[in-house]
Amino acid sequence: MMVLGVDGGGTSCRAALATAEGRIVGRAKVGPANIRTDLNGARDSIMAAVRDAFASAGQDIASIPDTPALLGLAGANVGTYGVQLRAALPFTHCLIQSDTMIALEGAVGMGDGAIAILGTGSAYLAREANEIRELGGWGFLIGDQGSGARIGRDLLEETLLAFDGIVPGSPLTEAVLAAHRGDPGQIVEFTTSATPGDFATYAPMVFDYADHGDAVAIKIADRAAAAVEASLDALKLKQDAPRCLLGGLAAQIGPRLSAHHQALISPPLQDALGGAISMAVRLFADRDVSHAGPY
Template identity: 35%
Template sequence: MALAAYRFDGEARVPRYYLGVDGGGTNCRVRLADEALVTLGEATGGRSNLQIEAGEPAYRSILEGAEAAFAQAGLPASAMAETACVFGMAGGRLPSAREAFAERDWPFAALEVFDDIDIARAGAHGGEDGAVIIVGTGSAGMAIIDGVRHQVGGWGFHIGDQMSGAILGRELVRRAVEAEDGLVPGSGLTRAVIDRLGGSLDAVMDWSFQDRRPADYGALMPLLFDHFELDDPIASELMALEMSYIDLYVKWFQARGATRLAAVGGLGTRLYPQLIARYGEFIVPPAHEPLHGALIMARQIFGRA
């Protein structure tokens, strides 16, 4: 929705409230804030990936979460008409998906829909220039450099997500199977994976045929880190593979003039010791979480007459 359409009583005005949404594949977080971005209410809803059922579950999750946040703040539902929103949505890589979602019937004064990495970057750098990588079940990268937006990756488990826990977990299962077959040397980690997935190659194959999702592979990351801390050779080999993928992204950002990079996501957070050791001062901690990044963006976009 364009800013020009954002009017009260025929007069363009700054919104009284801002609503930020961090729409993930597993759950949806909604936060209501005042003009100073002080939290007034917050709620958590169901899954909200735009690629699931054409965004219908996400639509319901946001509306239910918004109602709960306004109620928590002691505000009537009519206050939604004085509220500007930014949604950062999983599955929002495709412009057509974001545009279709924005055109739904919303009760808010104004809104814009972004990919989830946009709000992650805004939160990580407080709305200022900088780069971010999301390294969780999936992975992607994005930067704002001298006001120009640069995005890379985020194409999903089947054709991308090189840095992700899902891809690393799938490679871990592959190595465990090869080791159990006697094709390559095994380790405590590969044996632990076989045990986790049923105790035999037959059981692992059966597990793999059960419509496995990226999160099923990503769930093996704690096991990998536990063995990495024990100097397990396969864990070290896979960590080196992970860092080689991150190298590609770091070089891509630096070639475009980025001077700082933050990492978010469960795997990204756990990688901070390795990231700092490898890239030094180029790595910075996130200033804020992605949900606050959505509020920062809402005020940047709509917080002017």
């Protein structure tokens, strides 16, 4: 018996095929799979990653429907998107979780602890005495503080405020305006169709300029770090419970946390895809799914 694990987010979708003991034999990575922002596109990405993972392992893709799958997906914590996706997938045995759940499993195992996922979006999850507490994950328009998309949005806002003379500008805001040919209208046009991933492409620029002392970049980066600290505090974990920063921005935001918060941060045990496999093994490998009903 083999199991599938999938980690789908706003930037990429990864899949892994593993043995019943959890040994990964095939991996793949394709485009984004946020089921809230693009359900059909997410399904296509998931299935492409799954097929590629089977190919990587030298396995027959005809076995895909009969392989138990654990999917951790961005957007699965909102509305009925997970239910809609489940109906569109070919798996006989499938469980859809939020991407935060598989990330927690990967980072701290089955014990107490918390994660801050800092990527295109942001979300927080804690487990203590088997109780799950979740914060954030609401999308960058009304949430996702400390995320790449929110940092990019904040940068464009600061650029327009500086253009209007409402706040001081900086080399960073000048560079952003120059990239749009000095026309603030082009920035507005960009925002009308930009995805969260499009906004997040500006985040590396913010941290690069912050490292060189740019005042606006430092303001945005420090705002993101403060948001992360406030969210971690709101989880109200015991002092000795591990807290892990995950995602593409963890390395940039971590050093900007206060000394108190940095002392609480632990390295993750494994990544979210590893968490999906661990969860799949625990839920599927210990039961005879060949005689179980679909789920």
